[in-house]
Amino acid sequence: MPESTAPQVSSFSTTFTPTHLKFINAKLEKLSPEKIIEWAMISLPGLIQTTAFGPTGLVILDMINRIHIDNQSAANVHPTPASSSASEDEEDDHHFKKSGYNTQRHPVPLIFIDTLYHFQETLDLAQQVQDHYNIPLKVYKPLNCETTAEFEAQYGQRLWESDDLSYDYLIKVEPGRRAYQELNAQAVISGRRRSQKGDRAHLDILEIESGTGLLKLNPLATWSFQQVWTYLRAYQVPFNTLLDQGYRSIGDWHSTKPASNPDDERSGRWEGKQKSECGLHVDYFKMRAEFQATQKKKQALLASQAAVSVPAVQA
Numbered sequence: 001m002p003e004s005t006a007p008q009v010s011s012f013s014t015t016f017t018p019t020h021l022k023f024i025n026a027k028l029e030k031l032s033p034e035k036i037i038e039w040a041m042i043s044l045p046g047l048i049q050t051t052a053f054g055p056t057g058l059v060i061l062d063m064i065n066r067i068h069i070d071n072q073s074a075a076n077v078h079p080t081p082a083s084s085s086a087s088e089d090e091e092d093d094h095h096f097k098k099s100g101y102n103t104q105r106h107p108v109p110l111i112f113i114d115t116l117y118h119f120q121e122t123l124d125l126a127q128q129v130q131d132h133y134n135i136p137l138k139v140y141k142p143l144n145c146e147t148t149a150e151f152e153a154q155y156g157q158r159l160w161e162s163d164d165l166s167y168d169y170l171i172k173v174e175p176g177r178r179a180y181q182e183l184n185a186q187a188v189i190s191g192r193r194r195s196q197k198g199d200r201a202h203l204d205i206l207e208i209e210s211g212t213g214l215l216k217l218n219p220l221a222t223w224s225f226q227q228v229w230t231y232l233r234a235y236q237v238p239f240n241t242l243l244d245q246g247y248r249s250i251g252d253w254h255s256t257k258p259a260s261n262p263d264d265e266r267s268g269r270w271e272g273k274q275k276s277e278c279g280l281h282v283d284y285f286k287m288r289a290e291f292q293a294t295q296k297k298k299q300a301l302l303a304s305q306a307a308v309s310v311p312a313v314q315a
Contacts, residue, residue: 046186
């Protein structure tokens with residue numbers, strides 16, 4: 001059972017009162033996504049972006065890159081080459097010193113959670129994005145697992161069928177929290193949009209995660225899928241080739257199909273299940289507690305089975 005990552009409690013939780021947050025969101029609603037991102041890059045220390053290289057995340061990445069290039073041009077500073085040393089990286093931004101992330105090449109650390117069950121097209125895209133933008137990528141995998149075989153040796157095959165909650169915790173939630181902790185993240189940019197419906201239908205642009213105080217920024221909250229698609233084409237942003245096969249929301253290969261409802265882009269996810277999120281955007285403390293309770297039950301069951309299987313001592 002992996003050690004549970006202690007959640008970072010952001011100092012923003014004491015600064016952004018509900019009234020203050022409501023006021024900020026009212027202002028952000030009037031801004032373009034580019035201006036929202038630009039505001040966040042200036043105003044929110046410890047800002048990172050998590051992405052599985054879905055369409056919205058790619059638009060955000062491209063916008064960050066364009067803002068960064070414009071800022072460097074205005075300051076007459078050239079981007080740091082890919083060969084820059086770790087010592088140069090450490091001078092970039094004190095929030096990311098320990099991680100070695102080069103914020104001169106890309107000012108907002110880019111986090112990819114490799115669940116070990118991504119489509120090959122997604123993994124290919126991750127490499128393509130790094131090459132296209134010449135940016136570093138921080139990859140996090142399930143704890144102490146580098147391969148699918150290693151994960152299944154510890155937790156069994158098709159865990160998503162036998163214990164969906166533990167699967168989500170192990171492959172998404174724990175690696176995500178580990179990333180936040182290692183990078184001292186205080187604010188996270190996500191690609192969620194209201195047009196994705198479900199739990200996202202009434203999404204605020206800026207949220208505070210209950211309990212941890214982590215800020216979550218949704219700069220494209222007001223955009224439709226068509227707006228996202230138009231941007232990708234207009235700016236020639238690399239995208240997942242599965243989009244050309246009818247996929248809209250792309251997660252792990254075993255729980256993702258082409259969208260069955262053209263008006264619901266996430267209709268291809270978790271078909272037949274009452275589920276709309278993978279765990280990164282649900283109550284962290286509740287999910288961690290449920291995961292720990294499940295693990296205790298499994299351990300107790302294994303212990304009882306072991307006791308039954310021990311042969312009686314012959315008199």
